Amino acid sequence: MAAPCTVTMEMITEATDFVRARYSEQPEIGIVCGSGLGELADSVEEPAVRIRYGDIPHFAQSTVHGHSGVLVLGRLAGRRVCVMQGRLHPYEGLTYLQCSFPMRVMAKLGVSVVILTNAAGSLRPEFQPGDIMTIRDHINFPGFSGRSPLQGLSPEVFGDRFVPMNNAYDKKLRDKVAAAAAASGVSLRTGVYAMLGGPHFETPAECRMLRSLGADVVGMSTVHETIVARQCKVRVIGFSIITNVVVTDSDSELDQTGVHLEVLKASKLAANRLQSIIAHTIDQL
Numbered sequence: 001m002a003a004p005c006t007v008t009m010e011m012i013t014e015a016t017d018f019v020r021a022r023y024s025e026q027p028e029i030g031i032v033c034g035s036g037l038g039e040l041a042d043s044v045e046e047p048a049v050r051i052r053y054g055d056i057p058h059f060a061q062s063t064v065h066g067h068s069g070v071l072v073l074g075r076l077a078g079r080r081v082c083v084m085q086g087r088l089h090p091y092e093g094l095t096y097l098q099c100s101f102p103m104r105v106m107a108k109l110g111v112s113v114v115i116l117t118n119a120a121g122s123l124r125p126e127f128q129p130g131d132i133m134t135i136r137d138h139i140n141f142p143g144f145s146g147r148s149p150l151q152g153l154s155p156e157v158f159g160d161r162f163v164p165m166n167n168a169y170d171k172k173l174r175d176k177v178a179a180a181a182a183a184s185g186v187s188l189r190t191g192v193y194a195m196l197g198g199p200h201f202e203t204p205a206e207c208r209m210l211r212s213l214g215a216d217v218v219g220m221s222t223v224h225e226t227i228v229a230r231q232c233k234v235r236v237i238g239f240s241i242i243t244n245v246v247v248t249d250s251d252s253e254l255d256q257t258g259v260h261l262e263v264l265k266a267s268k269l270a271a272n273r274l275q276s277i278i279a280h281t282i283d284q285l
């Protein structure tokens, strides 16, 4: 299918109707599984419905290793959830509108909270692989060059054009996450996520710059989903799994060829702890 250059309410309705025809209950919570975190969707309890993105009208298919591209609907910790087992990234050649389209479908299905998860590189020596961080705020580097998932969309149809981004990662929900982490005995970092376009990793000079600008971790996703969720009045919780520590020495000869595999491996190791925090959080929503 040729890439659509816009999103219409008809496209959202068509996709939503397709999903509703296969799962008639209203999901309350949306979850997006980041790199290597697809197992989260495997814990959705019966009767789980699994739909390949490629079968849903206007959904793009995920092409990244570690992102299966399946929408899973069912129950998690007793609540009705809609889980994206794998996400869509702009670096796959998709537009920001396409990558954030599933957020609009989740909102239309009735989701009121989304839990966005990702794998990220640490910009702080004390944030180590395997650590879990709740996202307090983000820095949207693609946004600085004029890229937005809201671009060109009529406010009469889609809601506010000028979407506020303070409290994008809802403080009250973050407090619930902190309580849930304590209840599940999992330690939690908190920090600022910087999104870059990728798919190449950052140079050491870029990493030093990101740290000096106040970012704690760096990744290639999530931000466009948050922006669209907020336009749809959906509340957002964000988690980064620290999967690697970035290289900040421009003279380092470290071979980083296998970083994506390292990322997938580190995410998988943290998946059970993240799942426990998510289950405890969901319980409190």
Ligand SMILES: O=P(O)(O)O[C@@H]1C[C@H](O)[C@@H](CO)O1
Binding pocket: 033, 034, 035, 064, 087, 089, 117, 118, 119, 120, 198, 219, 220, 221, 222, 259, 260, 263, 264
């Ligand atoms: O989907 P996420 O943000 O978890 O994926 C991260 C960013 C790149 O897609 C990939 C790099 O290893 O992991």
